[in-house]
Amino acid sequence: MLGLLVMLPLVLGAQQCPSVLDPAVEPRLACFVDATPACPPDRRYCVGLQLHLADGAEQTPAWMAAELEHAFKLFAPADVGFTVVGIDAISAEFAVMHTADQRDEVGRQQFTRGVIHVYLVAQLDDVDIPGAQIRGVHWRQRSNTDKRWIILSQIGSNVVMAHELGHFFGLPHSRYTDSIMNKRPREQPPWDARVFVPQELEIVLKQRDAMLRDGSLETISSPR
Numbered sequence: 001m002l003g004l005l006v007m008l009p010l011v012l013g014a015q016q017c018p019s020v021l022d023p024a025v026e027p028r029l030a031c032f033v034d035a036t037p038a039c040p041p042d043r044r045y046c047v048g049l050q051l052h053l054a055d056g057a058e059q060t061p062a063w064m065a066a067e068l069e070h071a072f073k074l075f076a077p078a079d080v081g082f083t084v085v086g087i088d089a090i091s092a093e094f095a096v097m098h099t100a101d102q103r104d105e106v107g108r109q110q111f112t113r114g115v116i117h118v119y120l121v122a123q124l125d126d127v128d129i130p131g132a133q134i135r136g137v138h139w140r141q142r143s144n145t146d147k148r149w150i151i152l153s154q155i156g157s158n159v160v161m162a163h164e165l166g167h168f169f170g171l172p173h174s175r176y177t178d179s180i181m182n183k184r185p186r187e188q189p190p191w192d193a194r195v196f197v198p199q200e201l202e203i204v205l206k207q208r209d210a211m212l213r214d215g216s217l218e219t220i221s222s223p224r
C-alpha cells in the first residue's frame, strides 16, 4: 500500500511529463523537457539546449517556455530553433553567482560540444559593479575561451535568453535602435519588439554555419 502511495505522484507526473520515468532525469525536473516547446517544425536547424538548474533557483518550465518562445521569434529569420534536450540539478553553491570564478567553475565539469549549456540560477551578480545584479550572461571560460555557456538569473524577463543567444551566435552589444543587442535605455521599441537587425542577422548566419561546420553545434534531426 505504501508502495502504491509513493508511486502515485510519479504516475501522475508521467501523464503530464513522461520524462519523469527516465532514470536520467530527476522527477522534479521532468517538465522542463516535456512541457516546454520544441523546435518549431518549420526550422531547418534545431539546436539542443542542455539545462542545469541550481538548487534554490526558482525558474519553472513555464518561465523557460516563455524564453524559448521569444528566442523562436528572434531566430526565425536565421531558420534556427531550440529545444530542451536535458536538464540536471547543480549544487546550491551556484544558486547565487557572485564571482567570475563561479561562472568558470559552473560549466567546467559539464561542458560538451554540440549543444548550448544553459545554467539557471537565482542571482547573478555584476562582476564589474559591486552590489549590482545582471539578468543573464554569455560566459567564456577564462582559461579556454572556446568553452562557453549561458547563465540566466531567475529575475530575467522573457527576452534575456534570446539576447544571450545573440552573443552565442557572435553578436556584440550594438547601437541599432531596433536591436535586442542594444542595451541603451530607451522607450521605443519596447523590449518585446526588439530584434536582430539585418546587419546582425548576417553575423548570426555566418556564425551559425561556422558552429555547425566545426561541431560546436549540432542540429537535431528529429526533435522529440
Ligand SMILES: [Zn+2]
Residues within 6 Å of the ligand: 163, 164, 167, 173
Ligand atoms: Zn549582452
